[in-house]
Amino acid sequence: MASDNGNIVLEVKNLVKEFKAPGSKAVVHAINDVSFELHRGETLGLIGESGSGKTTVGRCILRLIEPTSGSIMYKDMDLMKLSGKELRKLRPDMQMVFQDPSNALNPKMNVENTLLDTLNIKAKLSGEKLDTDAIIKKVLDQVAMEEDYRLRYPAEMSGGYQQRVCIARAICADPTLVVLDEPTSALDLPVCAGILDLLRRLQEELGIAYIYISHDLTTIKYICHRVAVMYLGEFVEVGSIDQVFNTPMHPYSNALMSSVMVPDPTKKAEVVTLEGEIPSPINLPQGCFFAARCPKATEECFKNHPQMVDMGGGHKVRCYRVTSE
Numbered sequence: 210m211a212s213d214n215g216n217i218v219l220e221v222k223n224l225v226k227e228f229k230a231p232g233s234k235a236v237v238h239a240i241n242d243v244s245f246e247l248h249r250g251e252t253l254g255l256i257g258e259s260g261s262g263k264t265t266v267g268r269c270i271l272r273l274i275e276p277t278s279g280s281i282m283y284k285d286m287d288l289m290k291l292s293g294k295e296l297r298k299l300r301p302d303m304q305m306v307f308q309d310p311s312n313a314l315n316p317k318m319n320v321e322n323t324l325l326d327t328l329n330i331k332a333k334l335s336g337e338k339l340d341t342d343a344i345i346k347k348v349l350d351q352v353a354m355e356e357d358y359r360l361r362y363p364a365e366m367s368g369g370y371q372q373r374v375c376i377a378r379a380i381c382a383d384p385t386l387v388v389l390d391e392p393t394s395a396l397d398l399p400v401c402a403g404i405l406d407l408l409r410r411l412q413e414e415l416g417i418a419y420i421y422i423s424h425d426l427t428t429i430k431y432i433c434h435r436v437a438v439m440y441l442g443e444f445v446e447v448g449s450i451d452q453v454f455n456t457p458m459h460p461y462s463n464a465l466m467s468s469v470m471v472p473d474p475t476k477k478a479e480v481v482t483l484e485g486e487i488p489s490p491i492n493l494p495q496g497c498f499f500a501a502r503c504p505k506a507t508e509e510c511f512k513n514h515p516q517m518v519d520m521g522g523g524h525k526v527r528c529y530r531v532t533s534e
């Protein structure tokens with residue numbers, strides 16, 4: 210994993226996304242001021258409860274949906290300022306793999322045509338002449354699929370193989386960035402392990418940067434270099450896997466990490482149970498979004514909204530109780 214600035218693929222600053230609540234005039238504050246950077250060949254994990262905004266971050270940075278405000282620098286380009294045409298040209302370089310491969314694939318297209326579809330778009334947009342046959346052969350080999358899968362349709366494959374096709378489709382265009390939105394949660398455990406190994410190997414071979422979205426701390430720990438913990442549309446803590454898993458600072462991360470199984474049975478894990486529910490993204494609390502559930506909250510936490518503070522070594526946290534100590 211690279212760490213110098215020349216290797217930054219993505220730099221997101223103050224990203225905000227508001228939706229209109231269905232059937233009313235209310236505003237859903239899905240993403241509230243998210244900033245981060247991602248390096249070439251690096252994997253950043255996004256973890257957080259359902260509705261915390263993980264998928265919306267992924268879709269905004271690929272501009273599959275329009276962010277409300279903020280800036281997204283991709284390589285040296287300001288994505289928010291690109292025209293539709295410029296953005297289309299960039300599409301093959303930024304890919305997304307979704308949770309359910311059976312929904313993501315066209316049932317009427319076999320593997321070859323699925324990959325050809327993406328390759329033809331790339332060739333048309335870039336004006337390059339691609340040897341599609343050789344690329345398909347190579348990509349199937351990279352995702353460990355035998356040649357005879359080429360003519361198979363989604364219904365003729367297992368979920369694990371369907372997800373390999375989705376990954377093949379994402380990598381055949383030689384992308385710099387792939388957003389993986391819960392890519393293994395619809396798969397059985399052994400199949401999931403195979404897909405994670407495949408993703409790691411492809412990253413080593415091709416230097417792709419990943420944003421890996423998951424509820425599952427174990428897979429995050431296995432595949433990510435860094436992790437961001439999300440709560441109500443914000444990052445509340447970011448750091449390396451070691452920093453966030455071994456020395457979590459935010460009370461919310463602390464509760465999440467306490468639920469990870471401890472491998473040493475002689476060490477008893479102290480599981481922190483959270484009371485209450487995540488607040489509604491329609492009525493954001495005035496102070497810290499986590500205050501009402503936080504065992505450490507004081508008066509200040511209910512009054513003012515904390516900012517992200519770097520506590521050293523890139524380990525950042527948004528919590529008065531940590532930053533004022």
Ligand SMILES: Nc1ncnc2c1ncn2[C@@H]1O[C@H](COP(=O)(O)OP(=O)(O)OP(=O)(O)O)[C@@H](O)[C@H]1O
Pocket residue numbers: 228229230231237238239257258259260261262263264265266424490
């Ligand atoms: N198109 C939309 N219109 C209105 N609200 C939306 C829309 N898409 C997402 N939201 C809301 O934005 C918030 C964030 O949703 P998002 O899907 O990003 O969460 P998530 O962390 O990916 O959740 P999950 O773990 O369940 O996939 C939620 O409150 C969700 O209801």
Ligand SMILES: [Mg+2]
Pocket residue numbers: 263264265
């Ligand atoms: Mg999601």
